[in-house]
Every structure is written in structure tokens, then in C-alpha cells.
Amino acid sequence: MxxxxxxxxxxxxxxxxxxxxxxxxxxxxxxxxxxxxxxxxxxxxxxxxxxxxxxxxxxxxxxxxxxxxxxxxxxxxxxxxxxxxxxxxxxxxxxxxxxxxxxxxxxxxxxxxxxxxxxxxxxxxxxxxxxxxxxxxxxxxxxxxxxxxxxxxxxPEDELGIGYEFLIKKFADDSGHTAAEFYTNRTVVHLMTEMLEPQPGESIYDPTCGSAGMLLSAVAHLRRQKKEWRNLRLFGQERNLLTSAIGKMNIFLHGIEDFKVVRGDTLSSPAFTEGDKLMKFNVVLANPPYSIKQWDRKAWSSDAWGRNIYGTPPQGRADYAFWQHIIQSMDTKNGRCAILFPHGVLFRNEESSMREKLVEHDVVECVLGLGPNLFYNSPMEACVIICAMNKPAERKGKVQFINAVNEVTRERAQSFLTDDHIKRIVDAYTTFGDEEGFSKIVSNDDILKQGSNLSIPLYVRTENGNGNGKDKAEPVDLKKAVADWQESSVALRESMGELLDMIEG
Structure with a gap:
């Protein structure tokens, strides 16, 4: 490279x-x-x-x-x-x-x-x-x-790269909630990368790349495994000028010179295209901005790049626009993605028709629920959605739900995943089997019968403790889970009424 x-x-x-x-x-x-x-x-x-x-x-x-x-x-x-x-x-x-x-x-x-x-x-x-x-x-x-x-x-690059990441984290701590635009919890990024297993020579893409931490995590993954990393091809787009500059410097300071990070708005002006189509990538890692309201919904309804495959999201929430952009950016043979979202994308009623088409398309491979405070400077619980364009035979027509809400550690006001947490989640994902209180394989047909609701507590009952299977509590039903989410996020509160109506109906 x-x-x-x-x-x-x-x-x-x-x-x-x-x-x-x-x-x-x-x-x-x-x-x-x-x-x-x-x-x-x-x-x-x-x-x-x-x-x-x-x-x-x-x-x-x-x-x-x-x-x-x-x-x-x-x-x-x-x-x-x-x-x-x-x-x-x-x-x-x-x-x-x-x-x-x-x-x-x-x-x-x-x-x-x-x-x-x-x-x-x-x-x-x-x-x-x-x-x-x-x-x-x-x-x-x-x-x-x-x-x-x-x-x-x-x-050396390794040391300077770590020092640069240290500064990114320090600046994020000092600058408050706005830091989310250029900083994503690094332990979550590590988990997402481990689940996708990037390989030498593959193309890695982040449509909202911030300071390029997700792109560099693919490099770090291969280096840890002592595999060839120099021939990875890194691509990123970031709309904020300063943040895109920080991302470029970050990659350079890690000793990598063959990459493309472009400043621009991914939804309105995607940077990576081939003719009249989007470029295709082997691996997509993303933490899109949550529910942005300032975007061109009208243009999306007749998108020139054919990204509105499931429909047009509501003006107040562009999450499914990013999701569809990512799916249309994945290589049809082995493209796979990991997207960090808030839980609302799994069940909001206003996106149900798009979610139904998403399930029918059979690209969702895993829905992983994480604990609170893993979004930067926000108590909101996060979820990671894994999609694959060409699922292995044993995964076709099915979705794995993993409830890892207890797999989180908090020290000195910081929440993070330990190596043990990451290993447990990755092992469950790799095994692709049922594990009481943690993992459940559900058919697409059964999900469609639930109104295409992807809310994790519908399919996996939670456990108490640290996720080791001991000290099981009474099963938590969906309404209690919704109440917990409601307390953690003002943004989610807007859609709770619709969700409860749907449950009771």
C-alpha cells in the first residue's frame, strides 16, 4: 500500500x-x-x-x-x-x-x-x-x-498513531456531546471490526468517517493477526471540513498513504461512484449521525444513485437513508457491513414499511444490542446491525439476535467493552446458535409476523449480572425494555407512543 x-x-x-x-x-x-x-x-x-x-x-x-x-x-x-x-x-x-x-x-x-x-x-x-x-x-x-x-x-507510526488517538479522545472529553461527530467508542469499533473480519486486499469504506477511527480499525485488525495490511484500500467521506482533515492526518500519522478521504455530504453528493452507480466495497463500517433532520428528502425520493430501494425516510430521521446508502455500497459477492445505530431504528412505526422490505431482502444477518453509555456522551443504548449481501447457506432466511446489554464495564465515568465482552459476543456471532438469555436465531418469516419489528427483547430475554449466565432474573418483557430506553433518551421518547400502540394492538 x-x-x-x-x-x-x-x-x-x-x-x-x-x-x-x-x-x-x-x-x-x-x-x-x-x-x-x-x-x-x-x-x-x-x-x-x-x-x-x-x-x-x-x-x-x-x-x-x-x-x-x-x-x-x-x-x-x-x-x-x-x-x-x-x-x-x-x-x-x-x-x-x-x-x-x-x-x-x-x-x-x-x-x-x-x-x-x-x-x-x-x-x-x-x-x-x-x-x-x-x-x-x-x-x-x-x-x-x-x-x-x-x-x-x-x-514510530504505531506510537504516534496511539498518541494521536489519545488526543482525539481527550478533545472529545473536553468538547462535550458535539464530539460524537468525530469520535466513536473505540471498544465498540473494535467489536464491529472483529465481527466483520476484514481480509488482506479488501476495500474498507466509512460513509461518515469522522476522524477515520473505523477505517484504521481494519488495519489494526490485520496487524494484530500478523496478516498483510498494506494492501487494504481505505475510503471515507466526511461532511465537516475540520473533521475530514483530522481523519486524513490520522491515517497519514499511522504510516498509510494509499487512501481516499473526501469532504462532502454522503446523502446529497456521494463521493465514490462508478458511472451512474455507487462504488462497491467489501467492508462497510459506519456510525451515521443520529436522526438528522436537515437533509434533502425530496431528492431522495427520486435518488439519482438508486439508493431508495426500500423507500423514503421521514424528514426528521435520515437513519434509513444512510442504511440504504450502505447496502447499495456493498459488494454483491461478499459485501458486509456493521452499522452503529440507536435502538429506535429497530422498531419505529414510521419506518415499518422500509423495515419490512429490508427483512424480505434477507440482508440483515445480526442485530446486536449493547449496553448504555457506549454512544459518546449519551446514555442511550446502542445496537450494531450486521448486514451481508451474500449470506452463507446456513444463515439465509434468518436473523441472529444478540442481547449483550450486560456486556459493558464502567470505570471513571467511561463505559467500554472489555476483551472478554468482545470475545463473548464474537464467539456467539461466529457460532450462530441459540444461547438462553443471550442469542436467538429467528426466521425472517417469524420476524415478518411480528410486523418486521427487530426490537431485541421480542426475541431474546435478558439476564442479570455481567452476562455470564448466572443469577438469572425474571424475563424482561418488551414494555419494560421500552420503558428503560425511554428513560435513557429524549430522542427515543418521540416514538414510544407509536411503539406501545403497536404492541397493545
């Missing part, structure tokens, strides 16, 4: 040192800008420093190879990215006045020098606003970043 950076190891920065270094830079912004805005300045500075330090490292290697031939060492082919001399970190560091303008000019010069790879990668932060970013503060920021050398030898 493109050119992979050399890994000549010397004494590397420890993970603790790296995290302290990175967060130390962010804290310099306190009192000047809101915590939610840290990311638009810190990520570009980190990437800028990395590019320049790697350029210097490549220059030193080329000088050594050529016996000190500077002209040879500066040839474009000796470097992954071109860094104009007047845009190098050392040139910017020397500025004492109009520092913000110097930074902005350098970032734009580097983008211009690498139009095919780095166009727009630094985002559109307003570096020249001296009220927010006075010269003395920016000089302190530059000096903080200058305290470490971010060469490959000093900070």
Missing part, C-alpha cells in the same frame, strides 16, 4: 512522554480559545512538525547514502512529501512577529507543494486572529512542539 516509512529504531519517546508532550501543547491554549476548538490548532501543528522532522530524517539518510551530496538528498524522489525551505518548521520557528500568519502561510505552501496528497489536510483554522492567538502564545506553542523530534526513529 504505497511507500511505507522506514523504521530505523533508536531510543523512542515513551507513550507517557508522548501523551504529556501532546497534551502539554493543548493546555497552552487554555484561556485563549474554547476547549472544543483545541483540535483545529493542535492537530495541524502536530502534523506539520511530523512532516518536517521526517523530511529532515529522509534528508540525513540520503546525505549518508550519497556521501554528502546535498543536491541528490534534496531531490523530490528522496522524500514522501515536499517541504519548501521557507515553509519548514525551522523557518516558522524563527518568526517573532505575525507568527499566526507565518504558520498559515507555511501550511498552505506545504499543501500547494503536495496537491495530490495533502490538499486541504490542515483544515481552515484562523491562525491570523491575534485576539485569540497572540504572538507570544503561538511562540510558546511552537517551542513546546520543538521540544521533541517526531522522526520515524524517535516516534
Amino acid at each position: 504505497g511507500k511505507i516509512l522506514k523504521m530505523t529504531r533508536t531510543k523512542t519517546i515513551s507513550q507517557t512522554e508522548l501523551e504529556s508532550y501532546l497534551w502539554g501543547a493543548a493546555t497552552l491554549l487554555r484561556g485563549y480559545i474554547d476547549a472544543g476548538d483545541y483540535k483545529q490548532f493542535i492537530f495541524p501543528m502536530l502534523f506539520y512538525k511530523r512532516l518536517c522532522d521526517v523530511y529532515d530524517e529522509e534528508l540525513a539518510e540520503a546525505l549518508e547514502e550519497s556521501g554528502g551530496d546535498k543536491e541528490y538528498a534534496e531531490l523530490p524522489e528522496q522524500h514522501r512529501f515536499q517541504i519548501p525551505a521557507d515553509a519548514h518548521w525551522t523557518a516558522t520557528r524563527a518568526k517573532v512577529k505575525d507568527v499566526g500568519k507565518a504558520i498559515q502561510d507555511s501550511l498552505r505552501a506545504i499543501e500547494k507543494a503536495n496537491p495530490d496528497t495533502l490538499f486541504g489536510v490542515f483544515g481552515d483554522a484562523q491562525w491570523t486572529n491575534k485576539d485569540r492567538l497572540p504572538d507570544h502564545m503561538l511562540r510558546e506553542l511552537i517551542e513546546n512542539f520543538s521540544s521533541q523530534t517526531l522522526s520515524i526513529a524517535n516516534c
Whole structure:
């Protein structure tokens, strides 16, 4: 997968040192800008420093190879990215006045020098606003970043990638609920990837890719298994300019150069097309924005890309638009997807006709219910829906329901899945069998008899405790489950009346 950076190891920065270094830079912004805005300045500075330090490292290697031939060492082919001399970190560091303008000019010069790879990668932060970013503060920021050398030898991709993810998480914690647009619980992403089992050479797609964590999880999956990961093909689309830039930097900093992340609105302007059809991908991982209201429903009713295969979702909820887009983006031979949704998509009455067609299409393979607080900064319970375009024979005409609501751990106000939780869920999915209180295989015909309702408690009774099968409680009926969901989410409350009417009718 493109050119992979050399890994000549010397004494590397420890993970603790790296995290302290990175967060130390962010804290310099306190009192000047809101915590939610840290990311638009810190990520570009980190990437800028990395590019320049790697350029210097490549220059030193080329000088050594050529016996000190500077002209040879500066040839474009000796470097992954071109860094104009007047845009190098050392040139910017020397500025004492109009520092913000110097930074902005350098970032734009580097983008211009690498139009095919780095166009727009630094985002559109307003570096020249001296009220927010006075010269003395920016000089302190530059000096903080200058305290470490971010060469490959000093900070390999694995370590820097983990450090970058650390920053994403920290910024998400500081910026509140809006962080959901660029951060998805990493343990849930890990679970989704394990269930889909991406293979070497496959194409991986995320239509709402945020900071690219789901795309990188496919790479991490293969690396853990010591399989070839360099030939994965990564594709993502993200409508927010800053978030898409963060995603591009994230992938670059993990040592991957062969990928496509495009800024744009997936529903109105899908970026990956072939002729008059959507591109097809082997694996789709997604956490679409929940029930967005600002979308072009009228255009969807006669969608140019043929994505309205089940119908047109209501204006106030675009969830099924994303779902249909994903299904139409899956390879017909082995395409599979994992989508993180709130439970409402499983039973809302206003989407019942589309859900019926979805069940009849026989693409839903597994409906997995997770515990509360796994959506970022939200108590809402999440579900993962696995779809497959070409189910194995034993799975055709059936859906597996897994109730893993108890498979969750909460520490220091953070909810996450442990390795044991993930293993239990993946094992149940792989085994594809019934397990009292945890997993149930249900025929499509039986689901259609339930009005195509995919609500998990209709099919799997829950257990108490930590999901180990002990201390069984009385079966929980659907109404009690609905009441629990109702308490956890204002958004779900809007549809509860319709659901209860349906149950009682």
C-alpha cells in the first residue's frame, strides 16, 4: 500500500512522554480559545512538525547514502512529501512577529507543494486572529512542539498513531456531546471490526468517517493477526471540513498513504461512484449521525444513485437513508457491513414499511444490542446491525439476535467493552446458535409476523449480572425494555407512543 516509512529504531519517546508532550501543547491554549476548538490548532501543528522532522530524517539518510551530496538528498524522489525551505518548521520557528500568519502561510505552501496528497489536510483554522492567538502564545506553542523530534526513529507510526488517538479522545472529553461527530467508542469499533473480519486486499469504506477511527480499525485488525495490511484500500467521506482533515492526518500519522478521504455530504453528493452507480466495497463500517433532520428528502425520493430501494425516510430521521446508502455500497459477492445505530431504528412505526422490505431482502444477518453509555456522551443504548449481501447457506432466511446489554464495564465515568465482552459476543456471532438469555436465531418469516419489528427483547430475554449466565432474573418483557430506553433518551421518547400502540394492538 504505497511507500511505507522506514523504521530505523533508536531510543523512542515513551507513550507517557508522548501523551504529556501532546497534551502539554493543548493546555497552552487554555484561556485563549474554547476547549472544543483545541483540535483545529493542535492537530495541524502536530502534523506539520511530523512532516518536517521526517523530511529532515529522509534528508540525513540520503546525505549518508550519497556521501554528502546535498543536491541528490534534496531531490523530490528522496522524500514522501515536499517541504519548501521557507515553509519548514525551522523557518516558522524563527518568526517573532505575525507568527499566526507565518504558520498559515507555511501550511498552505506545504499543501500547494503536495496537491495530490495533502490538499486541504490542515483544515481552515484562523491562525491570523491575534485576539485569540497572540504572538507570544503561538511562540510558546511552537517551542513546546520543538521540544521533541517526531522522526520515524524517535516516534514510530504505531506510537504516534496511539498518541494521536489519545488526543482525539481527550478533545472529545473536553468538547462535550458535539464530539460524537468525530469520535466513536473505540471498544465498540473494535467489536464491529472483529465481527466483520476484514481480509488482506479488501476495500474498507466509512460513509461518515469522522476522524477515520473505523477505517484504521481494519488495519489494526490485520496487524494484530500478523496478516498483510498494506494492501487494504481505505475510503471515507466526511461532511465537516475540520473533521475530514483530522481523519486524513490520522491515517497519514499511522504510516498509510494509499487512501481516499473526501469532504462532502454522503446523502446529497456521494463521493465514490462508478458511472451512474455507487462504488462497491467489501467492508462497510459506519456510525451515521443520529436522526438528522436537515437533509434533502425530496431528492431522495427520486435518488439519482438508486439508493431508495426500500423507500423514503421521514424528514426528521435520515437513519434509513444512510442504511440504504450502505447496502447499495456493498459488494454483491461478499459485501458486509456493521452499522452503529440507536435502538429506535429497530422498531419505529414510521419506518415499518422500509423495515419490512429490508427483512424480505434477507440482508440483515445480526442485530446486536449493547449496553448504555457506549454512544459518546449519551446514555442511550446502542445496537450494531450486521448486514451481508451474500449470506452463507446456513444463515439465509434468518436473523441472529444478540442481547449483550450486560456486556459493558464502567470505570471513571467511561463505559467500554472489555476483551472478554468482545470475545463473548464474537464467539456467539461466529457460532450462530441459540444461547438462553443471550442469542436467538429467528426466521425472517417469524420476524415478518411480528410486523418486521427487530426490537431485541421480542426475541431474546435478558439476564442479570455481567452476562455470564448466572443469577438469572425474571424475563424482561418488551414494555419494560421500552420503558428503560425511554428513560435513557429524549430522542427515543418521540416514538414510544407509536411503539406501545403497536404492541397493545
